[in-house]
Amino acid sequence: RKEVEQDPGPFNVPEGATVAFNCTYSNSASQSFFWYRQDCRKEPKLLMSVYSSGNEDGRFTAQLNRASQYISLLIRDSKLSDSATYLCVVPPNAGKSTFGDGTTLTVKP
Amino acid sequence: NAGVTQTPKFQVLKTGQSMTLQCAQDMNHNSMYWYRQDPGMGLRLIYYSASEGTTDKGEVPNGYNVSRLNKREFSLRLESAAPSQTSVYFCASSEVGLTYNEQFFGPGTRLTVL
Numbered sequence: 650r651k652e653v654e655q656d657p658g659p660f661n662v663p664e665g666a667t668v669a670f671n672c673t674y675s676n677s678a679s680q681s682f683f684w685y686r687q688d689c690r691k692e693p694k695l696l697m698s699v700y701s702s703g704n705e706d707g708r709f710t711a712q713l714n715r716a717s718q719y720i721s722l723l724i725r726d727s728k729l730s731d732s733a734t735y736l737c738v739v740p741p742n743a744g745k746s747t748f749g750d751g752t753t754l755t756v757k758p
Numbered sequence: 759n760a761g762v763t764q765t766p767k768f769q770v771l772k773t774g775q776s777m778t779l780q781c782a783q784d785m786n787h788n789s790m791y792w793y794r795q796d797p798g799m800g801l802r803l804i805y806y807s808a809s810e811g812t813t814d815k816g817e818v819p820n821g822y823n824v825s826r827l828n829k830r831e832f833s834l835r836l837e838s839a840a841p842s843q844t845s846v847y848f849c850a851s852s853e854v855g856l857t858y859n860e861q862f863f864g865p866g867t868r869l870t871v872l
Binding site: 681683690691692693694695698724736738740745747748749750751 | 791793800801802803806816824846848859860861862864865866868870
């Protein structure tokens with residue numbers, strides 16, 4: 650089993666839709682979790698951090714379920730500019746991180 | 759404040775040639791990383807350096823060597839390039855704590871090995 654697994658998608662949604670991605674992880678000792686956004690052929694950039702049960706930032710909500718070992722990312726009122734690949738990141742221990750393969754989102758007019 | 763910089767941005771090599779990818783950060787971070795990303799795949803850790811003077815293997819270290827020259831710089835060397843090393847290489851840095859480990863990435867080096 651991979652340390653971090655994501656649904657690769659692609660998710661194709663219309664503007665204004667609500668979309669959610671899930672990410673499962675295998676290391677129950679992990680304390681912090683991250684969602685990164687990666688635009689085509691660009692470097693990943695931090696979108697959200699999750700240290701406790703969840704985090705909300707505008708249209709984006711990240712939730713953590715430690716019992717089931719998954720984190721989710723919810724995007725409300727999708728915009729065309731949200732089209733990107735979303736990477737789930739789980740640091741199994743301080744100093745190293747494991748990246749999921751990413752979920753591709755395309756928001757269409 | 760440039761963040762993380764990488765050189766070169768693009769490189770084409772022939773099989774068997776060697777080269778060094780350079781990375782520098784100006785955020786005073788202790789930890790630095792080298793990843794590769796193949797088309798349609800996630801990032802795989804090649805090597806990392808938790809602090810100046812230390813380096814450790816990641817998931818895919820074969821065919822690579824690294825040098826943590828000082829706190830700012832972390833280079834990746836391909837001694838004898840192979841077509842399987844065609845990829846995008848990202849350098850990253852972070853300050854590591856018990857509850858945070860945000861990594862900041864450079865713009866990447868796109869390497870093609872013929």
